[in-house]
Amino acid sequence: MTFTAWCEEVRAKGEKFISDYAPVWDYAKKVSLPEEFVMLAFQVFKDRYTNGEKGKRKTYSDWRATFLNAIKADWFRLWRVDADGRYCLTSAGLQADLEHRKAA
Template sequence: MSIQVMAKVWAQSQASGSELLLLLAIADFSDDQGHAFPSVATLAQKIRMSPRNTQYLLQKLEAGGELEIRRNAGRGGSNLYRVQTLRPENLAGGCNSLHPTPATACTPPPQPVAPEPSLTINEPSEVAPKVRAKRGKKQEMTLAERKAQCEAEGVPVIPSDSAALRYAKSAGIPDDFIELAWKAFVTRYTEDQPDKRYADWAQTFANAIKGNWLKLWRFDDGSAQYVLTTVGVQEQRAQGVNKPAKRDWV
């Protein structure tokens, strides 16, 4: 938690209501440069709203320029956020572009009396957008859109040499558990969170397997094997089969 970031949000943000509450929640997780990577579910719980509404508010804050979102760039495949009120000119006491009536001419304060020199350094994220623009950015799309695209191109959503399957094989996770995870993954992102967008769904699924996002299995020390958790058994029953069907997605 950064008191400095929260203070900047209170002083400079033009957001209000639920958007301001969400921005403050992110600030509560952030470091002194405004960077944080809480999951959408964690943020939703913190502001007492549904994940879908939380996702909508995140998009509004991003569109309004108060929040930078680098998708899948955080720990465990979560989004990496940066509170945009923490711009160098704001921290140094110069022109404040978020102020309701910004000054027409601003003179930077003398360097020896800069109020918060530790926060005015050039951060890597300041130049990251330019670097990404040069390399080109993959188009973000919903899982349903990606599946339709792959069907039209005649290619699988999850290639047989994908990071998810390579990791599962090296970790010894059974194939039928991975198949069950895929079915649960599809349900989450086509029914529960249909508006969720990622640029690389194969990598997102790999992150879900590595982090066991869906909590479908655990490792049993006694048998030295992976076994389904209660959630996994429930998901298996919800699919209506004792074992997942033959793999049809790679």
């Protein structure tokens, strides 16, 4: 199913997209990934699969698991971790943050 179809299905069921998807939050907690970075990644993920020509055609059977994969592999290169294990946004992350903060 496409991301747009999945979003419609989630809304119709009265569910949340990722905020109650424990595997994402368990992973983020395990690696100390800040919540705001997870939420930024979801905005970028949503934008890619809703607005991108190639992304709009992409289908997955489990979009939440796909998002977890995107977080684990940092598909969008939004953050980096320093030698002390602290996260910070990359240039791509800062740009995405500006874009999505202004859109909110």
